[in-house]
Amino acid sequence: DAMVIQNPRYQVTQFGKPVTLSCSQTLNHNVMYWYQQKSSQAPKLLFHYYDKDFNNEADTPDNFQSRRPNTSFCFLDIRSPGLGDAAMYLCATSRAGLDTYNEQFFGPGTRLTVL
Amino acid sequence: AQSVSQHNHHVILSEAASLELGCNYSYGGTVNLFWYVQYPGQHLQLLLKYFSGDPLVKGIKGFEAEFIKSKFSFNLRKPSVQWSDTAEYFCAVNALPNTGFQKLVFGTGTRLLVSP
Numbered sequence: 365d366a367m368v369i370q371n372p373r374y375q376v377t378q379f380g381k382p383v384t385l386s387c388s389q390t391l392n393h394n395v396m397y398w399y400q401q402k403s404s405q406a407p408k409l410l411f412h413y414y415d416k417d418f419n420n421e422a423d424t425p426d427n428f429q430s431r432r433p434n435t436s437f438c439f440l441d442i443r444s445p446g447l448g449d450a451a452m453y454l455c456a457t458s459r460a461g462l463d464t465y466n467e468q469f470f471g472p473g474t475r476l477t478v479l
Numbered sequence: 480a481q482s483v484s485q486h487n488h489h490v491i492l493s494e495a496a497s498l499e500l501g502c503n504y505s506y507g508g509t510v511n512l513f514w515y516v517q518y519p520g521q522h523l524q525l526l527l528k529y530f531s532g533d534p535l536v537k538g539i540k541g542f543e544a545e546f547i548k549s550k551f552s553f554n555l556r557k558p559s560v561q562w563s564d565t566a567e568y569f570c571a572v573n574a575l576p577n578t579g580f581q582k583l584v585f586g587t588g589t590r591l592l593v594s595p
Contacts, residue, residue, distance in 0.1 A: 368522070395580045406483070406569070406585035407523075414580055454523070460580040467513075468581055470523035 367391070368471035370455050376477045377445050385440040385474045387455030396438040397468065398430060399454040407454055413438060414460060442476075450478045481506040481574040485586035492560050492593050500555040500589050502544075502570030511573035512553040513583065514544055518566045526568070529553065540564070562595045 369388045377383040387396065394415050399407040411420045413432045427449070429441040442449055452475050456468040484503045492498060504510065514526040527538025534546040544555045553570060570586040 404488075404587065406587045407583075408585075409582060412580065412582075456523075458581060467525045467528065468583065470515075472522045 368455055368457055368469050370471035370474050372474060373472060374475050376479060378479050379447065380444045383442050383445055383476065385453050385476070387438045387440070387471055388436050389457045390436070391457055391459070391469060392435060393457035393459045393469070394435070395458045395460040396432060397456040398438070398440050399456065401452040401454055445476070445478045447478050450476055481572055481584045483570050483572055483584055483586035485570055485589050487589045488587070490589055490591045492591070494562055494593055494595055495559050498555070498557040498560045498591070500568055502553045502555065502586060503551050504553065504572045505551065506572060506574065511581070512546060513571040513573070514538065514542070514555050515569045515571060516566045517569070523569065526555070560593050562593050564591060565593045566591060
């Protein structure tokens with residue numbers, strides 16, 4: 365089945381130690397999104413790629429970066445994780461274009477713990 | 480900025496009871512509205528969506544939602560819940576319709592527990 369895959373499912377890192385989260389998709393969608401979801405809060409969009417174009421949300425901290433080397437893969441880099449960055453990180457994809465009726469497909473998420 | 484409110488954070492129902500989860504959004508323009516569900520241990524899945532037309536939208540698994548523009552609401556309903564409906568439900572609005580992609584603004588979610 366076509367899907368959105370996130371690795372690892374659980375990631376533990378130390379305060380200040382860079383960490384990379386991975387997302388891959390077999391849907392051939394041109395848009396990929398990263399969301400942060402803290403406990404008991406709504407998922408919050410960090411940024412998205414529309415093909416190769418990177419779009420950062422205005423309130424996303426500089427500590428968060430992303431890379432999309434090809435259509436299938438997208439990475440979330442946290443340069444210096446703080447305790448406040450502990451959260452579930454969700455990757456999603458959609459097929460975008462003039463027709464915006466396309467749903468987003470979500471991965472299972474990576475739960476990040478910062479010690 | 481657009482926001483979505485889900486006033487019921489936790490709901491407990493017995494099987495066969497009727498369900499209505501509230502969702503209100505703050506946005507004055509054209510909206511695309513969604514309900515997503517997350518079953519225990521699984522990823523977010525789309526239940527239903529509203530873009531235009533009939534304000535009563537039917538989704539999967541017997542769920543429906545009604546868009547009431549005058550009340551800025553998009554409440555989710557199911558006439559008779561099952562134990563398998565135990566999950567977390569998220570309402571979301573696309574803050575940038577007609578741009579070619581979706582910027583989803585989510586509510587904080589409602590945890591539904593259905594007891595057998």
